[in-house]
Amino acid sequence: MTPLFSRIALVDMHQSVMRNIVSICYSQDLFDDLTDDPHLWELAQTVEDDVKPPTYRSSTPIIDRPFEDADWFNAIAWPFKHWQASRFSDGTYGVWYGSDSVETTIYESAYHWYRGLLTDAGFEKMSVSADRKVYSVSCDAALLDVRAAAVEHTDLVHRTDYAFCQTVGARVHREGHPGLVTPSVRRSSGENIVIFNPAVLSNPRHHCQLTYRLEAGQIAVQKQPGKTWFTLEAAAL
Template identity: 75%
Template sequence: MFDRLTLADVHQDVARNIVSLRQSQDLFDDLTDDPAEWLLAQKVEDEVKPPPYRSGTPVIDRPFEDAEWFNAIIWPFKHWQSSRFSDGSHGVWYGSESVETTVHESSYHWYRGLLGDAGFERMAVIAERKVYSVACGAALLDFRKAADEHPDLLHPSDYGFCQSVGARIHREGHPGLLTRSVRRPAGENVAIFNPGVLSNPRHNCLLTYRLEGERIVVERQPGVTWITLNMGCANARR
């Protein structure tokens, strides 16, 4: 399969969908009701926490806000976990060509996670997400056509074959791959193994996911339905 792969020269923004909050919460408000003491606690924290991200080439790369860089790019490379192209022994960063594809992908995993907690599938559950636009510049291994001959690349739940592919990509030092989306056939995903090909994370939008029975209602604007996904069938409606 690898002998027949081509390279996709990707130089574009990709969407990264992560857990977040629409409204931030003061982390110290459960310790005291005095706002002045909140500020004091924040000052103490600022004095002891590690320094923020600094670019290795500040003349070329203007240092951007460290939290966005960490949340949008570096997190999966610091916190390895099992996924489609990793058995948990190395980090992989996933992004999509559109916000809509990230919704289909993340909704599936969110719903499957809720099913693991007894009773959640029968409750109204709300989650909030943040989507970043991240610049990707790399020659990625193109697996879009390979899936026609190797359908396990798009298997909905068995990741064994994909993890073996990911292990080889990681071992050989390729920056990443481009593949078709499993959850949204019209979409495409990138799996990145080297954070050096990602840069310039920017806020794209905030999303709210609301589980109603077997449906997930997605809002871009609070109170206004954007996408509805029926988790009981393969298709989703907009």
């Protein structure tokens, strides 16, 4: 571990980072199981808004708050409130992952989506689709740069074994560093931004909506409904 950290530099990042999350194109009202009356849905939502403490404080709350609160929670806060094991976390703390481009987020997220389908026997042989939303999020932080070190410490970019990366993540989290920049494992030309402190993230903006469609061993990625942007070989991810 010491040889790795002795080779790590800092990168002063002030740029937008892409965050790709599960989403739906058309939302369902959360209270439609209680009543069929849309007016009562609105009343229930008003009551919830009155009693729920906001997670985001807008500078213009009357105009922006419901929308900015939802964007901030979806694009930034979620992984810090719902911990799970990942490449740089053993599940005992939250980690936020973003990428340098939409394309890199697709390679990364398509891999995990496909692996999730494999857990259901035979599911990968069916035609299935999923909706995704990509946010652009501002990142302002001095991040640990492990891109050069990954050439020698290849466990940083191991495709399936996360043990070494989780050890690195545990130290970064314990010592209070905001995050790191690392090569993408799924896309050779891509880079990922790994954040341990949500305070360095801000200004989430909706960038685009995507649909992943698995059929005949290929994942077709759509930016516009019915029009394939590009395809990925599922087994090669």
